Each structure stands twice: as C-alpha cells, then as structure tokens.
Amino acid sequence: MAEIYKFFNSAPGDERWHYASDFAKYFSSVLSAGLLLDDNEEYGLQVTLDNGLQTSVALGEALIKGYSYQNTTPLVLTHSLPETTNDRIDRIVLRLDLRNQNRFIKVFIKEGVTSATPIAPTLQRDEYIYELSLAQVRLRANTASIVANDIKDERALEDVCGIVQSLITVPISIFQQQFDAWFNNQKLLYETDITEWQINEKAEFETWVESLHDILDGNVAANLASRITTVEQELTTHKTEDAAVKASTDKILNDFESTKNLSITRSNKDKEGIFTTLTYKRKGDNTLYATSVLSGGATPKYTTRTIKFYDVDGVTLLKTTTKTLLYDVDGDWLGEV
Structure with missing residues (x-):
C-alpha cells in the first residue's frame, strides 16, 4: 500500500506535479456538493419568473465534487412551448460535466416529458456528470407563459441540491x-x-x-x-x-412533534468553520427550546456536546443532557453516547 502526499512545491531535481482533479478530489472529501452561503449567510442561484416562457437564475456560488462555480450576473433561460393538451415539468439544473470536450459547470434547462400526470426529469449523477436541481418549473398546456407559483424552489432539499456542509461535522440528521x-x-x-x-x-x-x-x-x-x-x-x-x-x-x-415548529440558529464558528453552538427556538412565539454546544478537545474533534431543554416560557431549564463524541483511530467521527 503506497503512501500518497500532495500539494508540495517543486524543488531543483524534484518536480512535483498536481492536477485540477487532485485539488477537486481533496475538496470533495471534506465538503459536500451544494450551494455556498454568502457573507450574509444566504444562498443564491434562486430561480424566478422573468417574462413569458423565460426564467432567471440569480447570482450565487456552488461546489460540486470539489469543483467551483460562480454566477456573477442574472442568467435568463428560455423554455420551449408546452403542448396543447398536457403539462410538462422542466428542471433548472447546475451540471458538472467532466468529459474532455466539456470540463465545465453550467446551468441548463432539463426538459421533462409531457404527460397527464407529469413528473420532473431524473437528475444525472454518474462518473462524468453530476447535477444539482435549483428548481422545478411546470409549464401549463396550451399557454405561452409561466406562472410564478409554478416555480418550485429545490435549493434547500439535500437529496437534489442542498447547502455545502463540512463532511467532518455532525449531520443535522443525527440531531433529529x-x-x-x-x-x-x-x-x-x-x-x-x-x-x-x-x-x-x-x-x-x-x-x-x-x-x-x-x-x-x-x-x-x-x-x-x-x-x-x-x-x-x-x-x-x-x-x-x-x-x-x-x-x-x-x-x-x-x-x-415536528422540527418544522423550530427555527435553528448557528453561532460561534471556530477556525475550522464549525459552528459550535446551535440554538433552537419555537417559531410560534420565538421562545427558547434548546441549545446544543460543542466543547472539550480541540477543533474539529470536540469531545462533548451539551444539550439543554427549556420549558414553554423559554427560561425555565427542564433537562440537561451531555453526550460524549466518539472518533476512530483516523480521527473520523463515529457517533456519540
């Protein structure tokens, strides 16, 4: 088994060669594919109605399998006319294409199939192509324009798009x-x-x-x-x-009963970009429900997570739970007890 090390400068008589794929492979091992947040903690590339059969993609950035993408001006897309009898659902996708003749990340309209019960086209994700879905757009039969309510934003859905996350942090699903x-x-x-x-x-x-x-x-x-x-x-x-x-x-x-009743705020970002504090509040009255705080050890391998639950007044502490974070010999996170 070979020892592999990368990203060192060359020296006289000892040249070091690194390819774009080397950097992409590294970044994809620590960061998931998805949209990148801006300085205001918001994500871009929102799809909105432009005019007629046109939609517009806003400014924004993304990362797909370690490769970077940035849209610096609004991008206008034109959909083809729907048929006269049945609807069609198109998808606006951000596509990474690694084939030699392309080697790019661009926005495309992925046209669906006309049907009495139309469904959105399936995303392509294989060795050479990887797609993120920004939105679904329903084109109504026998019309020449798109209705704003027929644009379904999919940017926040982790299975088709999502936000870039550190792959060395605890996933939200664990908290759930x-x-x-x-x-x-x-x-x-x-x-x-x-x-x-x-x-x-x-x-x-x-x-x-x-x-x-x-x-x-x-x-x-x-x-x-x-x-x-x-x-x-x-x-x-x-x-x-x-x-x-x-x-x-x-x-x-x-x-x-459902996390949709809670809002989540992240804070106290450390030098590795990990938010060490999560604050959960009830959406109805904005009272404090719970806090989750990472502590002990050193970033990114914290040893302890402390969860505090509060009564309906948002002040009275009901319960405090302390979890011990576990890692394997390589430093990869295994779980908590």
Missing part, C-alpha cells in the same frame, strides 16, 4: 434522531406519571371508603358532611393542578 429519541422518552415518562397518579388516587379512595366504617359510627351527619367538603376541596385542587400540567405538557409535545 436524538430529538426523536428524547421526545419518545418524555412521552413515556408523562404516560408513566399519569398511570402512577391514577393508581395512587385509586388506593387513597379505597382507603377513604374503608375509613367510612369508623366515621359512620359517630355523629353520622356531621362527620359525613365534613368528609364530603374535604373531598370536594381536594378534587378541585387536583383538577386545577392537572389542567396546568396538561397544558404545559401539550405545548412541549406539540412543539417537538
């Missing part, structure tokens, strides 16, 4: 799995608490019924009236407490 596990665990805890409360209440009721034998031996009317008053007061208290707990519980569970 952990949230799902926490949610299921919390749901089980609440159900267990309710079951235990019902069992305790039943036992107290049976004890109370048993005590009636002693109570009725004395002043029956007075003792019974006093006992009824006490039970009514206790029942009112239980109902009030139960309603408050249920309202708080329902709010928490509803917030996390």
Whole structure:
C-alpha cells in the first residue's frame, strides 16, 4: 500500500506535479456538493419568473465534487412551448460535466416529458456528470407563459441540491434522531406519571371508603358532611393542578412533534468553520427550546456536546443532557453516547 502526499512545491531535481482533479478530489472529501452561503449567510442561484416562457437564475456560488462555480450576473433561460393538451415539468439544473470536450459547470434547462400526470426529469449523477436541481418549473398546456407559483424552489432539499456542509461535522440528521429519541422518552415518562397518579388516587379512595366504617359510627351527619367538603376541596385542587400540567405538557409535545415548529440558529464558528453552538427556538412565539454546544478537545474533534431543554416560557431549564463524541483511530467521527 503506497503512501500518497500532495500539494508540495517543486524543488531543483524534484518536480512535483498536481492536477485540477487532485485539488477537486481533496475538496470533495471534506465538503459536500451544494450551494455556498454568502457573507450574509444566504444562498443564491434562486430561480424566478422573468417574462413569458423565460426564467432567471440569480447570482450565487456552488461546489460540486470539489469543483467551483460562480454566477456573477442574472442568467435568463428560455423554455420551449408546452403542448396543447398536457403539462410538462422542466428542471433548472447546475451540471458538472467532466468529459474532455466539456470540463465545465453550467446551468441548463432539463426538459421533462409531457404527460397527464407529469413528473420532473431524473437528475444525472454518474462518473462524468453530476447535477444539482435549483428548481422545478411546470409549464401549463396550451399557454405561452409561466406562472410564478409554478416555480418550485429545490435549493434547500439535500437529496437534489442542498447547502455545502463540512463532511467532518455532525449531520443535522443525527440531531433529529436524538430529538426523536428524547421526545419518545418524555412521552413515556408523562404516560408513566399519569398511570402512577391514577393508581395512587385509586388506593387513597379505597382507603377513604374503608375509613367510612369508623366515621359512620359517630355523629353520622356531621362527620359525613365534613368528609364530603374535604373531598370536594381536594378534587378541585387536583383538577386545577392537572389542567396546568396538561397544558404545559401539550405545548412541549406539540412543539417537538415536528422540527418544522423550530427555527435553528448557528453561532460561534471556530477556525475550522464549525459552528459550535446551535440554538433552537419555537417559531410560534420565538421562545427558547434548546441549545446544543460543542466543547472539550480541540477543533474539529470536540469531545462533548451539551444539550439543554427549556420549558414553554423559554427560561425555565427542564433537562440537561451531555453526550460524549466518539472518533476512530483516523480521527473520523463515529457517533456519540
């Protein structure tokens, strides 16, 4: 097995040759394919309606398999006329073509097939060509113009496009799995608490019924009236407490039934470009839900991730979970416990 090392300067009598493919292979090993964020943490190359059967692609940058792309002026594309009877769905794609006669990354219209139930054309991803989908465009039958609502933005979809991410950081899907596990665990805890409360209440009721034998031996009317008053007061208290707990519980569970109810903010970027802090807030009232902070060790191999969950008021700390990050002998991230 050979030792391979690259990107050293040449010296007299020792020339070092490096190809574009060498640099691309390196970058593709540490950065995923997708769109690059600008200085405002926004991504470009948005497809919008221009005029008639024309669409426009905005400024922006991308990285595909280690090769760089940049669009510096709005790019206008013209779609072919749809048929008179059925619709068609085109895709606006950013295509990397490694074939010798091309060697480029350019934007193309990938025309779909006319059908009563049209579908978007499949992206080509093989040894020589790799496509990212910027948008789907539906062309309505027997028309000569495109409607803005018929342009479906696909830039944020990881399976067809997505944003460039470091391949040495923890994927968002891992956080999703952990949230799902926490949610299921919390749901089980609440159900267990309710079951235990019902069992305790039943036992107290049976004890109370048993005590009636002693109570009725004395002043029956007075003792019974006093006992009824006490039970009514206790029942009112239980109902009030139960309603408050249920309202708080329902709010928490509803917030996390789907991550679409949460907004995510990244901060504290280190020298390797890794955001060490993720802040999750409820979209409805912008209250704090959770924070996830990387610590320990040294970038990019942090050793600890601390997650804190907050109540519906966004202030009261409900739970703190600490995870230990694991790496293999090569320094590649394996998971966390």
